[in-house]
Amino acid sequence: MHQGFVPVAGQTGSRILANIVYDPFTDKEQNGAYASGDLLVHYQTPLIDGNDVFMEFKTGEFTNIKHWQVQTWGERKFSWVNGQLVQQWEFTGDWKPVPFSVDKDGPGWEPVYHGVLTSAALVVPGFGGTIWKLDRDTGAVLGHFNPFxxxxxxxxxxxxxxxxxxxxxxxxxxxLDTSGNDPWAVDVPNSWLVKVTVGGQARAVPWSTLVPGAPAPTDKCIWRYSTTSLPWPVLGADGTPAPPISLTCGSQRPPVNTAPAIGADGTIYNISRASFDDYYGYLIAINKDLTPKWASSMRNRFHDGCGTPFLPATGAVGGCRAGTPFGVSPPDGLPGSGRVLDDSTSAPVVAPDGSIYYGAYTRYNYAQGHLMRWSSTGQYLDTAAPWGGFQFGWDVTPAIFSFTAANGTSTFAVITKENHYGDVGSYCNDAKICPPDRTANNPAYPEEYFMSSLTPDLQINWRWQNTNTMSCQRNADGSLSCTSDHPFGFEWCVNAPAIDVNGTVFSNSEDGNLYEIDRNGHLVNLVFTNLAIGAAYTPLSIGPDGKIYTQNDGRMFVIGN
Structure with a gap:
């Protein structure tokens, strides 16, 4: 269900109990014109059971971000022995990620390698769409399954x-079709959802059967206006938004970094997008027998564009074109659409009431995206009235905390990061039309970074703001060197926060700190790990004894009492 909750109390101590390198290439990965000092790599969540910890590792070689496939991925098992986290075995796999993309479609951040732990085995992805089943105790291969x-x-x-x-x-x-120079410039030949049973039977279901009602691959899909037509939206002679550019849709397919979610009744929830147009995304539900249950579009769900509190005033710098109708999204003049990007690790989350949450991308609200919600029957729940969704959803898999309300009823909170990004124009990348200094251009909706608790219908319970301005790094002698260079604080670099039995939220930030925030939105503790670094979003875990497993700069840190 991907709820991010564990039924134990997280340790709130400040001791670093382990510091283990799993990515030896971080210095190289941050170099180059594309990375520009950031670590654009997605990493696995530490998988924990009892005293055992399973974590990915990388080896081989690294040349540059555009050739990440020359690396090798694998899995290591660690166990706690006499207070030390000791490696027990390693498995070097044959999995390779899809290639880097220079286009609007496909990944520009290194895709995630991510296994899953069952009571019987550790299962990891393999080459050519296969998977490997490993003995948890020894790392021995129990099976290699190919559905093709x-x-x-x-x-x-x-x-x-x-x-x-x-x-x-x-x-x-x-x-992918690799017969030409760029596999992302042509349609995908095929995609599948695969199920491998406990007994080892592998079945691949064509993706095309799972998204009923989606446009055909050769249909035309609405995209956006040309960047030569700013400010947006383009208006016709009658003052209504003009039709935007249309593209060939391409086949529906899974995004590069999304995990299926399984509901309590066995329903499988997944995310789909058109190959050539990420504005055509779907939440899809699949029966246990892998037949389609329903598909719900993410198009035209939001009403928080032009003239709303989330953008500068219409006609002003950074705002929409003068005369634009209220609420439409600048890129296409329509109600806003949830977009599905290949760099996003957002996965569907099934809540205790059976509703499903998903964090989609939108560029027109300072690239913050939107958190969306559906019923278990596929109805889009437009409950964040009057806007259609919560104004953050980019690359986040929210956590769920269930509790009993004061009136005795069972309810839950949705915990998510809420980054109000700076150094990004309101809805475009033209510095004159959409100035990148957000706070100066739109002081009513400035650059800020929150960890937020929401009601089930996406209203705010509380927010805790990161106001730290200091970039620090740990020196060889353990001391810290710091510089005040983030006047508006640091963004949360977590894609899935963790919550303990008391409702305490644990989350990592780009300032290098692990933050611990109680269920009422008050800071409990913070622990500095290694380095303030701009990074692709990384998850963290809580062990059965309450130890916290977090990540920073290609290292797994274990923090506790």
Whole structure:
């Protein structure tokens, strides 16, 4: 269900109990014109059971971000022995990620390698859309499963593996056409949802059967206006928004970094997008027998564009074109749409009431995206009235905290980061039309960074703001060197916060700190790990004894009492 909750109390101590390198290439990964000092790599969540910890590692070589496939990925098991986290075994795998993309479609951040832990085994992705089943105690191979007639080097397991309560494995697979120079410039030949049963039966269901009602691959899909037509939206002679550019849709397929979610009744929830147009995304529900249950579009769900409190005034610098109708999204003059980007690790989350949450991307609100909610029957729940969704959703898988309200009823809170990004124009990248200094251009909606608790219908319970201005790094002698260079604080670099039994939220930030915030939105503790660094969003875990497993700069830190 991906709820991020554990039924134990997290340790709130400040001791770093372990510091383990799993990515030895972080210095190289931050170099180059594309990375520009940031660590644009997605990493696995530490998988924990009892005294055992399973974590990915990388080896091989690294040349540059555009050739990440030359690396090698694998899994290591660690166990706590006499207070030390000791490696027990390692498995070097054959999985390869999809290639880097220079286009609007495909990944520009290194895709995630992510296994899943069941009661019987550790299961990790393999080459050509296969998976490996490993003995948890020894790392020995228990099985290698291929749902296809042969191993195809152009077929990729994409996104984390998921498991249901019985131990059946579900994952997404994508095939690329590499006959030309750029596989992202042509349509995908095939995609699949794969199920491997506990007994080892592997079945791949064509993705095209799972998204009923979606446009056909050769249909035209609405995209956006040309960047030569700013400010947006373009208006016709009658003052209504003009039609934007249309593209060939391309086939529906899974995004590169999304994991399926499994509901309590066995329903599988997944995310789909058009290959050539990320404005055509869907939340899809699939029956246990892998037949389609329903598909719900993310298009035209939001009403928080032009003239609303989330953008500068219409006609002003940074705002929409003068005369634009209220509420439409600047890029297309329509109600805003949830977009599905390949760099996002957002996954669907099934709440205790059966509703489903997903964090989609939108560029027109300072690239903050939107958190969306559906019923278990596929109805879009437009409950964040009157806007259609919560004004943050980019690359986040929210956590769920269930509790009993004061009136005795059962309810839950939705915990999410809420980054109000700076150094980004309101809805475009033209510095004159959309100035990147957000706070100066739009002081009523400035650059700020919150960890937020929401009601089930996406209203705010509380926010805790990161106001730290100091970039620090740990020196060889353990001391810190710091510079005040973030006047508006640091963004939260977590894609999935963790919550303990008391409702305490644990989350990492780009300032290098692990933050611990209680269920009422008050800071309990913070612990500095290693380095303030701009990074792709990383998850963290809580062990059964309450130890916190967090990540920073390619290292797994274990923090506790």
């Amino acid at each position: 007639p042969a191993v195809d080097p152009n077929t990729y397991a994409v996104g984390p593996l998921s498991a249901d309560k019985q131990g059946n494995i579900y994952y997404n697979v994508m095939q």
